[in-house]
Amino acid sequence: DIQMTQSPSAMSASVGDRVTITCRASQDISNYVAWFQQNPGKVPKRLIYVSSTLQSGVPSRFSGSGSGTEFTLTISGLQPEDFATYYCLQHNSYPLTFGGGTRLEMK
């Protein structure tokens, strides 16, 4: 099974900051990574798919990059609504696997 190691598991930042979250895959998964945002008590929402394609309707301050085994989600200019938990998902091979999550808190 492919392991997705997500880091950090938690972080604090301020409105306007630029933050980066990383997922490392235990083997090459090409560009088959998606990123999700989940607010407390809410349904997850896909932000990015195939590593860098922005989901329709998602603000352009979100961006994704990477291929092979290392992937990043960057939020440029944090907004108050961005404080949430973020997950990566590899959909290259079964079983599909999520990263452990990154809880982004307000400093």
Add this chain to the structure above:
Amino acid sequence: EVQLVESGGGLVQPGGSLRLSCAASGYTISNYWMTWVRQAPGKGLEWVATINQDGSETYYVGSVRGRFTISRDNSKNSQYLQMNSLRAEDTALYYCGSGRSVGYWGQGTQVTVSS
């Protein structure tokens, strides 16, 4: 507007069974892989199962293989998850999703396995 609506969750004793349903509207699921994802209380997301467009391919996480069965009825624009031999560790909010990378999510249905 795309909507996925899950139903069928509830409280069940260990060893029992439940069948979850997911009804889609606003698009035709026949063109898409469909997925189930679960989230235990206070925990992260866990992929459970995925089915291809015509139901000929199904994939499961190891912990449910042999106990859960994913299926679909494109004529009803719906997918299902039959869950047998349920265990306490299956307690979670179960989400229906569209596609392998889950572009659309339902609101979830709660499954609680407890005596």
